[in-house]
Amino acid sequence: MGGDHGCGVVIEGAKRALQADKKITTLYLVGDKAEIHAALPARGFRDHRVRVVHASEVLTMDDKPAAAVRKKKDSSIARAVELVNEGKADAVVSPGNTGGIFAAATFKLGRLPGVDRGGIAAVIPTPDNEFVLLDAGANIECKPIHLAHYAIMGSIYSRKILGYDNPRVGILSIGTEESKGNELTLQAFKLCKQLDLNFVGNVEGHDLFESKVEVVVCDGFVGNIVLKTCESLAVGIFTMLKRELTTSPHRQLGALLAQNAFRTIKRKMDPEAYGGAPLLGVKGVCIVCHGRSNANAIKNAIRVAAEFSRGQINHLIESELGGKKKVSIGAD
Numbered sequence: 001m002g003g004d005h006g007c008g009v010v011i012e013g014a015k016r017a018l019q020a021d022k023k024i025t026t027l028y029l030v031g032d033k034a035e036i037h038a039a040l041p042a043r044g045f046r047d048h049r050v051r052v053v054h055a056s057e058v059l060t061m062d063d064k065p066a067a068a069v070r071k072k073k074d075s076s077i078a079r080a081v082e083l084v085n086e087g088k089a090d091a092v093v094s095p096g097n098t099g100g101i102f103a104a105a106t107f108k109l110g111r112l113p114g115v116d117r118g119g120i121a122a123v124i125p126t127p128d129n130e131f132v133l134l135d136a137g138a139n140i141e142c143k144p145i146h147l148a149h150y151a152i153m154g155s156i157y158s159r160k161i162l163g164y165d166n167p168r169v170g171i172l173s174i175g176t177e178e179s180k181g182n183e184l185t186l187q188a189f190k191l192c193k194q195l196d197l198n199f200v201g202n203v204e205g206h207d208l209f210e211s212k213v214e215v216v217v218c219d220g221f222v223g224n225i226v227l228k229t230c231e232s233l234a235v236g237i238f239t240m241l242k243r244e245l246t247t248s249p250h251r252q253l254g255a256l257l258a259q260n261a262f263r264t265i266k267r268k269m270d271p272e273a274y275g276g277a278p279l280l281g282v283k284g285v286c287i288v289c290h291g292r293s294n295a296n297a298i299k300n301a302i303r304v305a306a307e308f309s310r311g312q313i314n315h316l317i318e319s320e321l322g323g324k325k326k327v328s329i330g331a332d
Contacts, residue, residue, distance in 0.1 A: 001031035001058045001076040002096020004291045008039040010095065013298020015045040020299065021306055028053050028089055030080040055079040058096075061291065065099030069107060077101055081108045084284040091285035091305035093276060095293040101286060102138045102279060109283040112314060114321030117146045118281035119220065120288055121157050122227050123274050128211040132158050132167075136277055137224035144187035147171065147217050151192050151199070153280040153317050154215035160311045161304075167214035170203035172222060177202070184219065192217075234269045275300030278308055280317065285309050 003010055007029075014027055026049050029036050033054040040046075055076040059068050069078060077096050081104040083089040094101050102118065111118060119135035134154040139146065151169045158167035171188055173181040178189055180202060192199045203213055205226075218226070241262070245255035255262070267273065275297050276289035287305045289297060 001035075001055070002060070002094065002100075002291070003289070003293060004095075005294065006039075007031055007035050008043060009293070009295050010298050011036065011039050011045055012043050012295035013293070014050070014302065015043055015047070016295060016299040017302035018047050018049060021303065024302075024306060025049060026051060026089070027302075028080070028083055030083070031055050031058075031076040053079055053083065059100040061097055063097060063100065065097060065103040066107075068097075069100055069103045075100070077104050078108070081105055081284075081286070084286075085109055090309040091287065093287045093289065093298070093301045093305050095276075095289035095291050095298065095301075098137060098288050101288050105279055105282045105284070105286045109286075111281055112283055112318045112321065114318065115149055115153075115281040117142065117149070118279050119146070119150050119153065120223075120277045121154060121280050122223070122277040123162065124208070124227070124230055125268050126209045126211050129164075129214060130162060131208065131213055132162070132215045133223055133227060134215065134217055134280065135220040135223045136227045137220045138279065139219065140221040140224075142184060142219040144184060144191055147184070147188035147219070148191040148195065149281065149321060150217045151195060151197055151215065152320055154217060155197050156316045156320065157278070157280060157313060158214045160313055160316065161307060162214070164214045166198045168198050168200045168212065169215040169217065170200050170207070170213040172205070172208075172216050172218040172226070173202040174204065175202060176204060176207075188217070238266060272297040273300060275302070275304050278304065278313075280313075283314065285314070 001007055018024060018027060028051045030053045033052055036052050055074055057072040057075040059075045059077050077094055077100050080092045084092050085108050117139050120138045121132050121134045122136035123130055124133055132154045134150040155167050155169055158164045171185050173185045245251045276287040279286040279288055285305055285308045287301045289301045
């Protein structure tokens, strides 16, 4: 109910997801029952796997997340997370208030053993690979231990979901030298050197798209700025290209000849292809989507949720941070 385009777009995305994945056994649509039932026939959505769960409240973008989750106990985000907590669902997908999702997941599901703070893992494509950016906005204030945990969780996600055998992990900083950075990155560097990871040290902003790393670690304040800058830059570049390629017949002909290349690049850079970003470090599976997500983005977010659940990512994180392979880091 919290998306920018209303529940109809979410329902269309859910319809496409169920059509594409027959292994999903049940899909709960959580929100205002009257609105959902009105939108289902309009989208031609009939599937025996769908269940509607009523929620009378919505967390808006103006709500303060932690307080709103406690106050609006019948919000769609709270009810959806409760389904995971009760074992009725394996994952929750939401294009609503990001802070609300993080707060609801933390309060109602709890963190995995050994994890101090959860983080949002956004996948960003580059010319030759793609990297996980963690944290992309869940925690604007972090301690060095949190960045070390992000390095471990990001490496696991890169291996299991993106398919990199030995992902390179870097800390986003203002210089590649170990002595460069602020107190957070300097101490995080020391911790990450102790970990059993392919840690390559610091990386700078201009390294991100040169295929030097598969996991980029930073606090949520920096990560969210990086993510939104990348997204807006991609839109800006394509807008400029479209404008310049239509200024003369010669350019229009060149654009026509290169249109397949442009489509390939646009498809690779399209955030809709990734659907949403997982909230790593909490029990259960939570996928955070853009508020402006369209039906295709919702479909792919549900796909990511299913892949995450089947990949047993949380079990691996728990094993490496809180189980038999517990990592001992003597700093906070």
